[in-house]
Amino acid sequence: xxxxxxxxVLVVLLAGLSLLALAFGPAGxxxxxxxxxxxxxxxxxxxxxxxxxxxxxxxxxxLLQNPLVDPYIIGSSSGAGVGVALSLLLGWTSVIGxxxxxxxxxxxxxxxxxxxxxxxxRMSRLSLILAGVAVSFVGxxxxxxxxxxxxxxxxxxIYFLMGSTKVVFxxxxxxxxxxxxxxxxxxxxxxxxxxxxxxxxxTNIEAAESLGVDTQxxxxxxxxxxxxxxxxxxxxxxxxxxxxxxxxxxxxxxxGPRHLKVLPASFLAGAVLLVASDLxxxxxxxxxxxxxxxxxxxxxxxxxxxLYIMRRRLA
Amino acid sequence: xxxxxxxxxxALALSASFCSRTRNTPRNTPRNTPxxxxxxxxxxxxxxxxxxxxxxxxxxxxxxxxYALGVxxxxxxxxxxxxxxxxxxxxxxxxDFLSPDPERLRLLxxxxxxxxxxxxxxxxxxxxxxxxxxAVFNDPRNLAGVFAQIQSLADTxxxxxxxxxxxxxxxxxLQGIEKGKELSTYIEISEEPLISVGGGSYLTDAFEHIGxxxxxxxxxxxxxxxxxxxxxxxxxxxxxxLYPNADRRNVQKRIGWSRIPAISRNAVFDSLPVDELMRPGxxxxxxxxxxxxxxxxxx
Numbered sequence: 001x002x003x004x005x006x007x008x009v010l011v012v013l014l015a016g017l018s019l020l021a022l023a024f025g026p027a028g029x030x031x032x033x034x035x036x037x038x039x040x041x042x043x044x045x046x047x048x049x050x051x052x053x054x055x056x057x058x059x060x061x062x063l064l065q066n067p068l069v070d071p072y073i074i075g076s077s078s079g080a081g082v083g084v085a086l087s088l089l090l091g092w093t094s095v096i097g098x099x100x101x102x103x104x105x106x107x108x109x110x111x112x113x114x115x116x117x118x119x120x121x122r123m124s125r126l127s128l129i130l131a132g133v134a135v136s137f138v139g140x141x142x143x144x145x146x147x148x149x150x151x152x153x154x155x156x157x158i159y160f161l162m163g164s165t166k167v168v169f170x171x172x173x174x175x176x177x178x179x180x181x182x183x184x185x186x187x188x189x190x191x192x193x194x195x196x197x198x199x200x201x202x203t204n205i206e207a208a209e210s211l212g213v214d215t216q217x218x219x220x221x222x223x224x225x226x227x228x229x230x231x232x233x234x235x236x237x238x239x240x241x242x243x244x245x246x247x248x249x250x251x252x253x254x255x256g257p258r259h260l261k262v263l264p265a266s267f268l269a270g271a272v273l274l275v276a277s278d279l280x281x282x283x284x285x286x287x288x289x290x291x292x293x294x295x296x297x298x299x300x301x302x303x304x305x306x307l308y309i310m311r312r313r314l315a
Numbered sequence: 316x317x318x319x320x321x322x323x324x325x326a327l328a329l330s331a332s333f334c335s336r337t338r339n340t341p342r343n344t345p346r347n348t349p350x351x352x353x354x355x356x357x358x359x360x361x362x363x364x365x366x367x368x369x370x371x372x373x374x375x376x377x378x379x380x381x382y383a384l385g386v387x388x389x390x391x392x393x394x395x396x397x398x399x400x401x402x403x404x405x406x407x408x409x410x411d412f413l414s415p416d417p418e419r420l421r422l423l424x425x426x427x428x429x430x431x432x433x434x435x436x437x438x439x440x441x442x443x444x445x446x447x448x449x450a451v452f453n454d455p456r457n458l459a460g461v462f463a464q465i466q467s468l469a470d471t472x473x474x475x476x477x478x479x480x481x482x483x484x485x486x487x488x489l490q491g492i493e494k495g496k497e498l499s500t501y502i503e504i505s506e507e508p509l510i511s512v513g514g515g516s517y518l519t520d521a522f523e524h525i526g527x528x529x530x531x532x533x534x535x536x537x538x539x540x541x542x543x544x545x546x547x548x549x550x551x552x553x554x555x556x557l558y559p560n561a562d563r564r565n566v567q568k569r570i571g572w573s574r575i576p577a578i579s580r581n582a583v584f585d586s587l588p589v590d591e592l593m594r595p596g597x598x599x600x601x602x603x604x605x606x607x608x609x610x611x612x613x614x
Contacts, residue, residue, distance in 0.1 A: 037570055170568040
């Protein structure tokens, strides 16, 4: 019963907030077609980024059976950060250049983690976490090296690391984004199709193999799909924090542990949270002229909700 | 990614410096002085009856001023970002502008180190505590402040007359620019994120002198990150792109921007003298002259 109501609330919230995001901005409340044309891509990117990050967070938490896992633990966002820093250092900041570098960095990190995590041809979940964390740290260090080398672009790199969906779109960039988003939704669908295996893994790790779950194959699949999805999000919106960690917890509290529900509901809830955060940020900037990083807002917004639910759950 | 908050604070401090080659460097640090000319001069006057003979400059614009004053022979060390005039290549580099190598500083036996606040306030304190003699200059907030800084540095170096000559000639050059019709102007110093120039920067005042009125002059920050839609709302007549490799075609294609007068009238300018404009030094007026002729030529 609660879960039915949950779906309705999520869909209504997302629709309402989306309308608000389209109607509301520096130009005031307007339905002017040109203004809407510039607000719509930002809204789509926000929904996409929030949804994918939460979905990937839920899938990885399910796979790794660890409540502290977030999409950035598998190293690909850190690789994307290296790519972006490199593109800024080399002056390759064209419309396609930056996402391309970010994605190449993410793919490089994916390859590295995959190679490191495989031992004697086996891919274990523990080695995946360890390799992911190691590559993340190496990536962060590389970003810092690039930052020191390019102090002039430092603020841009930092801004990127804080995440933002306030992107200026040109038609070319919009097409690149649309293409990546369609492919990504396909990958998200693939991830969703593994719900049954993730459920079995969550309830009974020891018996999973005997219940017909090929944990190795599943680990590889979920890891590669997640890394690619995070790479796409980070390439366009930077490293938005918190959503991928917390939204799945909130969703599991409302919808229960079944991944068939948790994965799509996480997508919706992540999108809701990010659209709401972006609206707050926009309102704040219009009122004060100060631009807050998106990650700050998602965190300030999400933590109270998270704590409330955690306390009720433990009580 | 967990340290991003700390990194962000670091970056704000670092990027606040005006002394990098100022490619896409925004400056968000609030200025600690009001835009009052008299307060824009050196706040730690150098007191000594002897003129400093071994000077280290940790700020590219101050390096440029030292050369313009003709006392570059006393400059024994500069930062890796100091790249103008070309001869500065031969000077010893002491590192970048926030973490110069203290050992190299000491080896050069300076009797004065030049710094700028607010960016280098902490560094100035540290160097002072380490026994170095420092002269600290406040970031100028307007053209008068730029002139005052030149004079103040000249006084510190004991070349007050030469300083006055330089300032007078710059003022004359500035007067020589005919102030044309006022045009509302959007100045972009970074494409991603979108960063413009606010009222807190000397650039707002400098451009106003040539009739280019900054649409974001009401923002108190020096270099605010802005919402693209805000530019549409404020509909500027011209757009200046102040970063290297700027391409006006990209700006003209931006979704939702086609109605901005600057776009529909094809008044987006990308090959501007970025270094001259972004450094509050002796080349600033020349930068304004060039910008003026480019803009007025098109109108």
